[in-house]
Amino acid sequence: MFSMLSAASSRSTPAISQWVDALRNSGATADDVANAIVQELSPPGGSADEESLRDSMAVALSELMQANPGIDLLSLGQDDIWALMDFFLAAEVANRVCFDIGQALESANVEPVVAVQREREMREFIKSEVKAALRDLHAANPNPSRAQMENLMQEAVKTTFQVFEGAL
Secondary structure, three states: OHHHHHHHHHOOOHHHHHHHHHHHHOOOOHHHHHHHHHHHHOOOOOOHHHHHHHHHHHHHHHHHHHHOOOOOOOOOOHHHHHHHHHHHHHHHHHHHHHHHHHHHHHHOOOOHHHHHHHHHHHHHHHHHHHHHHHHHHHHHOOOOOHHHHHHHHHHHHHHHHHHHHHHO
């Protein structure tokens, strides 16, 4: 994601430059560009993991656009890309946690209102955890690997379960 969005901004590869030109010349709206980025970063597939990744990227792009109205998604600066990574990782961790706890909440006969409140609390906790972990990772390594990002997500999932274990 990071390299593709950086390449789009800097127009550093011919294929990405053509892709950007095609989008710009088509008169694409911000939503069209966001959808194109989602498609480029995670082409359609059928697995739950692929669907989650697409959903997380769409949520992240939406949050970035809400936080920065008028942002040009095809010319993101490094800070914008890091903010997008933050939104994406938080959404993906939340998806993983909610998928894992869904059955537990159902089998525990938790009232729907309580289940929704717990999910909200977990999502806020996850956003905070991911933001802190990503800030530390960025400080230590301005170009983290995919494995480092995956490790960050796994640690956030683990920590969330540890913190909210008794609430389930």
